[in-house]
């Protein structure tokens with residue numbers, strides 16, 4: 017892995033070279049630093065933070081200020097990865113002007129390099145305006161969690177011909193508008209393959225099979241730190257949840273047994289001084 021910064025141009029170059037692009041979510045300084053040092057290409061400050069960091073039932077309560085707060089921390093931790101800030105619900109739905117202003121805050125205040133927003137034809141005027149303001153945009157099609165109430169739950173999208181065609185058409189429209197990559201979430205592998213073949217820009221899959229040009233996972237899911245929901249597409253690469261609980265139990269036991277703190281964790285002063293204080 018080279019230390020060269022991963023840019024939006026690197027996304028396109030990776031697809032041209034046949035190099036898979038790796039993305040994960042990050043919401044804080046120390047995790048971003050670890051993932052960046054491990055060589056991740058890009059970090060998404062996703063609105064999934066509403067669920068895995070803030071404990072909401074869905075992503076709909078997340079605000080622009082929430083994303084900015086977490087993105088600032090991530091940008092301090094990551095040196096090489098491209099940082100993408102998620103545009104939360106209602107931040108790009110009301111007007112073109114508001115959308116550009118909110119996207120601009122992600123760059124100016126949060127140090128993001130790009131923004132991501134959900135949807136195709138319905139939001140294309142906002143996508144075009146944000147790109148016109150020189151802000152790179154990543155698209156997001158298929159299962160778009162901000163539409164959970166319209167979709168009637170978190171379900172695989174694009175299984176009927178009409179749905180599959182709409183996702184393909186939206187992908188082509190987003191490419192034509194100038195997005196640099198598109199996340200495909202929870203769509204059948206064969207559909208993701210056709211879209212990836214038809215597009216010049218890369219697709220980043222989550223629950224979309226192995227033919228996408230890159231993959232993304234929610235970090236708390238892949239490290240077993242979030243147990244409220246476990247989608248089929250998640251692979252747990254380690255069980256940090258169990259490790260954290262075990263460490264905490266040991267800390268509780270040692271504190272009660274007074275085996276922690278041990279001498280190596282403790283400061284002392286001259287006993288003569290102490291005697292004078294009694």
Ligand code: KIV
Pocket residue numbers: 041060061062063064065102199201222232233234
């Ligand atoms: O918010 C998020 O984490 C996302 C990914 C699941 C793509 O949008």
